[in-house]
Amino acid sequence: MNDRLPHEKGFHVSWDQIHRDSRALAWRLDKRGPGEGGEWRGIVAITRGGMAPAMIIARELDVRTVDTISVKSYDWQKQASEATVLKAPDPKLMGDGTGILVIDDLVDSGKTLEVVRKMYPKAHFATVYAKPHGREMVDTYITEVSQDTWIFFPWDMALQYVRPFRGD
Ligand SMILES: O=P(O)(O)OC[C@H]1O[C@H](OP(=O)(O)OP(=O)(O)O)[C@H](O)[C@@H]1O
Ligand code: HPA
Numbered sequence: 001m002n003d004r005l006p007h008e009k010g011f012h013v014s015w016d017q018i019h020r021d022s023r024a025l026a027w028r029l030d031k032r033g034p035g036e037g038g039e040w041r042g043i044v045a046i047t048r049g050g051m052a053p054a055m056i057i058a059r060e061l062d063v064r065t066v067d068t069i070s071v072k073s074y075d076w077q078k079q080a081s082e083a084t085v086l087k088a089p090d091p092k093l094m095g096d097g098t099g100i101l102v103i104d105d106l107v108d109s110g111k112t113l114e115v116v117r118k119m120y121p122k123a124h125f126a127t128v129y130a131k132p133h134g135r136e137m138v139d140t141y142i143t144e145v146s147q148d149t150w151i152f153f154p155w156d157m158a159l160q161y162v163r164p165f166r167g168d
């Protein structure tokens, strides 16, 4: 496995940071649904990266109906030519997406969200992080990073020893 950065910069996100940023996203989405009192009918996580933020948001907003859509668009840091849907959520829950919050960890090129948006045009799309190329695909996000930044999530990292600056 190649663990060098093909991107200019790395943005390393801790568990604490993703928890705080996902909470901030939940609070921004609170009472913004089309239901009575701005309620959301359900939350759909885009697997796998969207599952951790979706769980935190479902807890904050007290949404108990949670489903998943499985989309694969990257193999390690290499983007496949097309995003493919491996598993769709319950069609009875989804309809055209009205009242459904679709959550992902980030939008990069926007290819993943483009595929899901076509399936559920009335859903609300939210990500924790966004890069400029995909920004238009997302309705609500918390933090933007530059296109040449690779975001490293805590589930892809481990604590490691580093040599002191003046070490030999
Ligand atoms: O905007 P895009 O260019 O489509 O990229 C964003 C998507 O890529 C990553 O998922 P990935 O396909 O790597 O799968 P994973 O969530 O299972 O790691 C990330 O979690 C987003 O879902
Ligand atoms: O910056 C990123 N980090 C992690 N996964 C990703 N999938 C697309 N872009 C990214």
Ligand SMILES: [Mg+2]
Pocket (backbone or CB within 6 Å): 046, 047, 048, 049, 050, 104, 105
């Ligand atoms: Mg993903």
